[in-house]
Amino acid sequence: MLKDDILTKLKEIVPTEIIRVDEPLKRYTYTETGGEADFYLSPTTSEQVQQIVRFAYENDIPVTYLGNGSNIIIREGGIRGIVLSLLSLDYIDVSDSSIIAGSGAAIIDVSRTARDHVLTGLEFACGIPGSIGGAVFMNAGAYGGEVKDCIDYALCVNEKGELLTYTNNELELDYRNSIVQENHLVVVEAAFTLTPGDLDDIQAKMDDLTERRESKQPLEHPSCGSVFQRPPGHFAGKLIQDSDLQGHRIGGVEVSKKHAGFMVNVDGGSATDYEDLIHHVQNVVKEKFDVDLHPEVRIIGEHPQERH
Structure with missing residues (x-):
């Protein structure tokens, strides 16, 4: 299906104002890297999400879902087909001891909303920079808590555009993984x-976690968050630190001197710089400690030479 034909069809099923063509994706990632999306769509309702996904499925058009881009690296070649941004689905509703949030809501904001309503259980998320959708996607967690501990259900759209409900158990939430x-x-x-909790206790816990995060993590530079999953029996950051890799730079990206588990964009680095540095760190740690490091960050899109 030709690009002009896709655009014509999209305008028939969703409002024109939510459609952007050849949109630079580096505007939407924490690493500040990424090429263009053929079509970048920002639906404002779940029905629009269903319509877009159904259209893509019926016409064999690839769809890539994007939250707030905090744990993702998009290559300079960009993404073909449709990039569907969920950021406009950012509502947060509270009822008794339950919170319902759209996938585009920041999990930090949901954590703060829980505090404001004196509800405990989401304090761990007060420093996680991801969206609700991304947090469910990877069962986000920090400081001993994770989404699995408190989620009731998630509404999801499958590849055919069908809206389905998945309970906590059905989501199969595991370490940085899920049925999603x-x-x-x-x-x-x-x-x-x-x-229901105690406001002073909730605030004290959030203050403590925020202080620990700000003192240890390199928040002053663009990054993709924690780069690697925790290998069994080890800590990725400690292995990288003990490999004398802190400060090692490829292009404009370096292993953080503040926290070895992070890679920061210090000088106009590219997605290729990130990938090359990730591979270098994996190789050195494997050689030195015989431990395989697996990325936690998602790396998607085409290499520049692949784009036609």
Whole structure:
């Protein structure tokens, strides 16, 4: 299907104002890297998400889902087909001890909303920079807590454009994994069941976690967050640090001197710089400690030479 034909059809099923053509994706990633999307769509309702996904499925057009781009690297060749941004689905509703949030809502904001309603259970998320959709996608966690601990259900759209409900158990939430990843679903909404708590205790815990995060993580530079999953029996950052790799730079990207588990864009680095540095770190740690490091960050898109 030709690009002009796709655009014509898209304008028939969704509002023109949510469609952008040849949109630079570096505007939407924390690493500040990424080529162009053929079509960048920002639906404002779950029904629009269904319409777009159904159209793509019926016409064999690839769809890539994008939250707030905090744990992703997009290559300079960009992404073919449709990039579907969920950021406009950013509502947060509270009812008794439950919070329902759109997939585009920042999990930090949901954590703060829980605090404001004196609900405990989401304090761990007060420093996680991802969206709700991304947090469910990878079962985001920090400081001993994870999405699995408090999520009730998620509304997801499958590849055929069908809206389905997945309970906590059905989501198969595991360490940085879920059925959302395995089945190429897109989260449009999630509900959390929390517990009434004490405001001073909730605030004290959030203050402590925020201080720990700010003192240890390199928040002053663009990054993709924690780069590697935790290898069994080890800590990725400690292995990288013990490999004398802190400060090692390829292009404009370097292993953070503040926290070895992070890679920061210090001088106009590219996605290729990130990938090359990731591979270098993997090779050195493997050679030195015989431990395989697996990326936690998602790396997507085409290499520049692949784009036609």
